[in-house]
Amino acid sequence: MSSAPAPRFDVLGIGNAIVDVLAPVEEAFITKHDMRKGSMTLIDAARAEAIYAAMPPAQETSGGSAANTCAAAAGLGARAAYFGRVADDQLGAVFRHDIAAGGVQFATPPLVGGAPTARSMILVTPDGERTMNTYLGACVAFTVAQVDEAIVADSAVTYLEGYLYDDAAAQAAFVHAAATAHKAGRKVALSLSDSFCVDRHRSAFRDLVRHHVDILFANDAEITALYECNDFADAVAHARAEVALVAITRGADGSLALRGAETVEIPAEPTRVVDTTGAGDVYAAGFLAALTAGRGLAACAKLGGIAAAEIIGHYGARLQRDLRGELAALG
């Protein structure tokens, strides 16, 4: 992807290291507990306790947006590394086990004696939509000190999740990682994560995208929020003018990839919608796994769609099927 020496990693993810606590609920649960359906809301420890007490029996799996991307990228055959902060507690051990067992290098030391490992209570309604309530815990202890520059310099793409912008120290770490990547001749990718997150940090995101980002991932709500456009086509035009490569997911309408004058539209893979948790994360994984393997835009968007369809068909945001052969199968 550049004239720098061949990198050791294809994708390095930086994000909030979170354990998902996932349960099916009826629509009424979302309304009763005053949640914003389909979005991610940050909650404090007291609210986390209250929601957990009210929610049905759950299953725990490792999550975190960029971590999901890294795990899926490794599951698709890419070489992946991850930075994120867990605590030295049982849920932290679960997170560490799962990402490492999936083949992702994860060496960020745990936080000792501070807040517990982050968890996100994810309520899945019968339509497959997920509503996330995240207690960040140890994640807020992620700072510039946790950015291992040697690994950034040795990764083809450093992938940053927009959710990090909810914390000032993580924001600084983020900009530092981007600068380090570019100095080493590498690329920087950003996922906008959530339209409400974009609303909270619009001007910072606009600066970041303009000055530091080579590859932008967003869905239609996020891209229109970023450019404050009512019209999707206007937002796309803005993004195309500012970023070298843009990939936009559109749910059941598939995805759109733009690079300079080039535009590729790929329909969604057929699937039964069980739980959309992680769909955007693993789309980015498929896209980047193909891109760093030297594939064209259509193959990137196609592999993203295949990975997203797998994740949507079951509970949880980590791949359950072996998709290692999918990239080669694209021809």
Add this chain to the structure above:
Amino acid sequence: MSSAPAPRFDVLGIGNAIVDVLAPVEEAFITKHDMRKGSMTLIDAARAEAIYAAMPPAQETSGGSAANTCAAAAGLGARAAYFGRVADDQLGAVFRHDIAAGGVQFATPPLVGGAPTARSMILVTPDGERTMNTYLGACVAFTVAQVDEAIVADSAVTYLEGYLYDDAAAQAAFVHAAATAHKAGRKVALSLSDSFCVDRHRSAFRDLVRHHVDILFANDAEITALYECNDFADAVAHARAEVALVAITRGADGSLALRGAETVEIPAEPTRVVDTTGAGDVYAAGFLAALTAGRGLAACAKLGGIAAAEIIGHYGARLQRDLRGELAALG
């Protein structure tokens, strides 16, 4: 079910309170790590670390044999309570949340400052068979002191899991609970749990069955192990002579229920086998939910089979579908 006053609970389960750590593996994983496929093996902390380090990314759900039975019984509309010991750690909180959120009364205080909450690493092979490696942790601190006699006396059936026989203190608690139940005019049920567990404690189990048990749950391997019979029919005859009510599960061949001279055979419900974890536990739940509702043997075996089919169709040992209407639907 007796002349005692109407009980507050239909089913009280007593067992090892365990969090399941569940992952799919190939057959080769079982062989390489020297495991006995299809059985439950007790492991120490060091072996638990080694297996966890080697196993793929996993999902965590609450488990424990009698706990699965109680959770499923509640999910089928029965009133359930549970005794078992977790630690005051994150996995203990997960276990407590899940069983309580499922509608089971669970008031056993956690172990403080001792071993961590038990976990069972469950490896599921492509044939749906599960191989369990259990680190008992805080479970071994379950003693007579954790047997709340008032709740035992107020439960129609006290249901004991055979796995408890791997610990001497739990064995004593078990006999005490059985005596308390009978003194109050209630029934005592036992699950044989695992044929190797039966082999380890055969004479103790034989005494227990003869002197303390009204309702016996077993599969074909366990019942032949208990009576050291090569012939299934011989083992069944032994059991019928010793226990008032016997229910035997036979995998794809359905189940068999015996009460005095009465015999009922019920075929298995059609289902796709994904993961057999908890199949016997939830069969017992369906059986007891129907029995304590005053239903006949055929309805008991049928509801057991319906619940088992639900659990076998997905990963994990807790019901995912709402089966509250199934008992009434049996007519």
